[in-house]
Amino acid sequence: MARVLVGVKRVIDYAVKIRVKPDKSGVVTEGVKHSMNPFDEIAVEEAVKMKEKKLAAEVVAVSCGPSQAQETLRTALAMGADRAIHVEVSGAEYETLQPIHVSKILAKLAQDEKADIVILGKQAIDDDSNQTAQMVAGVLDWPQATYASKVEKKDGELHVTREIDGGLENIKVKLPAVLSADLRLNEPRYATLPNIMKAKKKPLKKVTAKDLGVDLAPRIQIISVEEPPVRQAGSIVGDVDTLVSKLKESGHV
Amino acid sequence: MRKATSNVLHSVTQRHWPLKIRTAKYSTPPLSKDTYKIKRGNFASLTDKDINVFEGIVGKTRMLTDVSDVEAYNVDWLHSVRGSSQCVLKPKTTEEVSAILKHCNERRLAVCPQGGNTGLAGGSNPVFDEVVISTSLMNKIISFDSLSGVLTCQAGCVLEQLESYLLEQGFLMPLDLGAKGSCQIGGNVSTNAGGLRLVRYGSLHGTVLGIEAVLANGEVINCLNKMKKDNTGYHLKHLFIGSEGTLGLVTQVAIHCPVSPKSLNVAFLGLDSYEKVLEALKSSKKDLGEILSSCELMDRTSIQAVEENLKLRVPIKDCPFYMLIETSGSNSDHDEEKLSQFLENALEKNIIVDGIQASEPSRIKQLFEVRERMAEALLLDGFLYTYDVSLKPQDFYSIVPTTREHLKNVPGVMRVTGFGHFGDGNIHLNITSKEYSKEIMNNIEPFVYEWTSKFGGSVSAEHGIGLKKTGAVHFCKPPQAIQLMHQIKNVMDPNGIMNPYKVLPAINSA
Ligand SMILES: Cc1cc2nc3c(=O)[nH]c(=O)nc-3n(C[C@H](O)[C@H](O)[C@H](O)COP(=O)(O)OP(=O)(O)OC[C@H]3O[C@@H](n4cnc5c(N)ncnc54)[C@H](O)[C@@H]3O)c2cc1C
Numbered sequence: 049m050a051r052v053l054v055g056v057k058r059v060i061d062y063a064v065k066i067r068v069k070p071d072k073s074g075v076v077t078e079g080v081k082h083s084m085n086p087f088d089e090i091a092v093e094e095a096v097k098m099k100e101k102k103l104a105a106e107v108v109a110v111s112c113g114p115s116q117a118q119e120t121l122r123t124a125l126a127m128g129a130d131r132a133i134h135v136e137v138s139g140a141e142y143e144t145l146q147p148i149h150v151s152k153i154l155a156k157l158a159q160d161e162k163a164d165i166v167i168l169g170k171q172a173i174d175d176d177s178n179q180t181a182q183m184v185a186g187v188l189d190w191p192q193a194t195y196a197s198k199v200e201k202k203d204g205e206l207h208v209t210r211e212i213d214g215g216l217e218n219i220k221v222k223l224p225a226v227l228s229a230d231l232r233l234n235e236p237r238y239a240t241l242p243n244i245m246k247a248k249k250k251p252l253k254k255v256t257a258k259d260l261g262v263d264l265a266p267r268i269q270i271i272s273v274e275e276p277p278v279r280q281a282g283s284i285v286g287d288v289d290t291l292v293s294k295l296k297e298s299g300h301v
Numbered sequence: 302m303r304k305a306t307s308n309v310l311h312s313v314t315q316r317h318w319p320l321k322i323r324t325a326k327y328s329t330p331p332l333s334k335d336t337y338k339i340k341r342g343n344f345a346s347l348t349d350k351d352i353n354v355f356e357g358i359v360g361k362t363r364m365l366t367d368v369s370d371v372e373a374y375n376v377d378w379l380h381s382v383r384g385s386s387q388c389v390l391k392p393k394t395t396e397e398v399s400a401i402l403k404h405c406n407e408r409r410l411a412v413c414p415q416g417g418n419t420g421l422a423g424g425s426n427p428v429f430d431e432v433v434i435s436t437s438l439m440n441k442i443i444s445f446d447s448l449s450g451v452l453t454c455q456a457g458c459v460l461e462q463l464e465s466y467l468l469e470q471g472f473l474m475p476l477d478l479g480a481k482g483s484c485q486i487g488g489n490v491s492t493n494a495g496g497l498r499l500v501r502y503g504s505l506h507g508t509v510l511g512i513e514a515v516l517a518n519g520e521v522i523n524c525l526n527k528m529k530k531d532n533t534g535y536h537l538k539h540l541f542i543g544s545e546g547t548l549g550l551v552t553q554v555a556i557h558c559p560v561s562p563k564s565l566n567v568a569f570l571g572l573d574s575y576e577k578v579l580e581a582l583k584s585s586k587k588d589l590g591e592i593l594s595s596c597e598l599m600d601r602t603s604i605q606a607v608e609e610n611l612k613l614r615v616p617i618k619d620c621p622f623y624m625l626i627e628t629s630g631s632n633s634d635h636d637e638e639k640l641s642q643f644l645e646n647a648l649e650k651n652i653i654v655d656g657i658q659a660s661e662p663s664r665i666k667q668l669f670e671v672r673e674r675m676a677e678a679l680l681l682d683g684f685l686y687t688y689d690v691s692l693k694p695q696d697f698y699s700i701v702p703t704t705r706e707h708l709k710n711v712p713g714v715m716r717v718t719g720f721g722h723f724g725d726g727n728i729h730l731n732i733t734s735k736e737y738s739k740e741i742m743n744n745i746e747p748f749v750y751e752w753t754s755k756f757g758g759s760v761s762a763e764h765g766i767g768l769k770k771t772g773a774v775h776f777c778k779p780p781q782a783i784q785l786m787h788q789i790k791n792v793m794d795p796n797g798i799m800n801p802y803k804v805l806p807a808i809n810s811a
Binding site for chain 1: 563568614616617644645648653655656657658660661662663664665666
């Protein structure tokens with residue numbers, strides 16, 4: 049039976065208002081609530097479901113990041129992953145960590161752990177890169193099924209429904225393969241208290257990128273991070289005639 | 302991009318906050334005067350002359366006289382009462398309110414003050430042709446002092462609007478309720494609304510520091526004190542808090558707001574018996590003490606309504622009881638540790654069988670949504686008979702099975718459920734049916750009131766008396782107290798024009 053590797057990223061919670069640091073070097077993360085990237089929750093859920101359906105034997109969760117990434121891994125364990133690997137990346141290195149680095153790390157771990165399926169979220173809601181799954185497949189030279197909204201295992205192959213522009217696409221991939229989870233793939237479960245207690249006893253291993261032989265040298269330099277432009281206030285006009293003349297004035301009609 | 306993604310998440314989880322939606326499936330309720338057999342008081346009827354005077358005060362655009370425009374003001378949120386007002390006025394200032402009331406008083410035209418129209422006791426709608434004075438356009442925030450935490454605003458500010466304004470400044474409204482997207486601070490004050498945070502911040506009698514109100518004769522009573530302490534004479538503001546528009550129209554409010562907590566944690570728990578619920582209450586008070594800010598109870602039947610009618614997901618396994626516990630404090634490590642300890646103990650001792658804990662705003666919102674949208678979910682059954690009683694913790698839940706048993710053979714009853722502000726001993730008993738049934742009603746009342754008063758409870762813990770419960774006041778107040786209420790009413794509103802037929806039993810014959 050297959051072993052599934054899932055990637056989970058710790059991101060600023062989506063209900064938090066994002067603030068840019070005064071020096072424009074990034075966004076404020078200190079004292080800000082974080083949670084698991086929502087698409088990664090979907091990835092974990094899918095992996096756990098595979099295990100429940102006896103399509104997978106083991107689910108291994110991986111997170112790259114500072115020590116708090118372990119909280120995210122504990123959540124994945126409470127959701128049903130069997131063990132976790134924390135790839136410690138912190139400080140300045142974490143600020144310039146990009147999908148290219150993460151995909152190399154994940155590819156190496158997929159090989160080391162003899163994974164048959166890698167499932168990632170289609171994108172992280174902080175940098176919205178949408179590149180990691182594709183690059184993991186590239187590094188490993190495995191088939192990829194991205195934006196999955198349905199996954200079934202038949203005759204040793206995965207039948208995947210993909211969300212594409214204008215509709216759905218059905219494809220088959222041979223194992224080993226890389227998947228990326230789209231929004232409609234499933235509804236992830238919550239980590240319940242009894243399961244959080246149990247998760248405390250599950251193994252969590254710590255490694256560094258160096259251990260895995262991945263070079264984290266920055267490939268980008270952050271020049272400036274800006275707030276989105278503020279929407280201009282509107283004004284209320286008395287009647288249709290004034291509206292039309294105002295629109296004419298501003299050259300809109 | 303981030304925003305776009307979260308929008309997707311929002312739409313997929315079907316989150317529509319704030320509460321503003323109204324499905325069209327409800328039928329028009331019968332006229333309240335028929336349902337409650339009320340005789341019209343000795344008031345004048347609206348004439349074109351009055352309309353001209355009103356137009357002179359608020360102008361054409363802030364006066365509604367078209368039947369279809371006025372309709373929404375005649376019917377309540379529950380679709381249970383209906384009046385036949387022909388005129389809605391929307392003043393913007395205290396002076397306009399004063400001019401309107403002065404005219405109405407001289408002409409003996411009855412009026413009905415209305416805020417967000419989310420009241421659950423039928424107090425916010427006319428019974429006959431009362432002129433509706435809507436505070437919706439009195440929505441200016443006047444000042445906020447970040448040192449004292451005192452917010453001063455007009456009565457028509459929507460609670461959620463105040464909440465977001467304060468959040469920006471690092472403060473919080475001392476009250477929170479499911480209707481926050483529509484209800485107004487003037488309505489909250491006039492009903493002395495309780496809600497989800499009362500257990501922590503106390504009632505509006507404590508947090509409201511000052512009130513400006515207009516009496517029936519148009520006189521402006523400025524008691525807009527902003528000091529925490531003020532013992533100069535009778536505490537008149539308290540007369541306006543909870544008097545549901547029968548003593549005057551509240552135009553401005555000064556309210557003391559707490560600093561918003563740096564750390565917020567929520568636990569959603571499943572319990573398998575009421576004894577366990579009592580144990581959980583005891584240990585939450587002991588272990589969480591000063592950081593406990595909400596303690597709500599919901600039964601399985603209430604949860605089912607939310608799951609079935611709103612398709613919301615309840616993230617833990619099916620249990621007879623659920624509790625929602627919120628902590629707020631200034632140090633997240635400290636609070637989380639306390640809460641975790643409490644939860645671990647509760648799990649170990651089998652007080653709770655399942656549960657989840659959240660500190661992420663997105664999760665907290667999802668969990669609260671289950672509780673806050675419960676009334677809306679029940680209303681989607683068709684018709685909702687809702688009772689709001691306070692009882693001692695030991696007796697708190699028994700009213701639900703007792704009522705269920707009592708209604709066992711009454712045709713048409715869909716659900717009998719209970720949920721409420723457990724930490725404050727305030728339960729909402731709810732009965733639903735496809736449509737209004739007189740037989741069901743006659744079986745609930747006065748049964749529920751009698752039962753409550755037998756156990757020393759209050760027949761209206763936070764929703765007020767309004768139109769629907771005037772006949773129940775005597776279960777909780779002796780004749781001498783009711784007499785004194787009448788005398789106060791007569792002094793403040795000698796012509797009885799302010800929200801007649803409400804609050805006091807037979808107010809016009811007194
Ligand atoms: C989903 C839902 C959840 C709720 N949860 C709670 C809860 O947890 N706790 C609670 O206590 N209540 C609750 N309520 C009841 C209701 O929302 C509150 O009583 C609320 O405070 C009413 O505010 P409003 O602006 O809608 O007032 P309205 O409904 O418009 O009016 C209520 C009463 O106050 C009078 N009034 C309104 N404005 C003024 C004014 N400026 N001057 C004088 N009189 C005025 C009206 O005449 C009427 O008698 C809930 C209601 C709903 C629909």
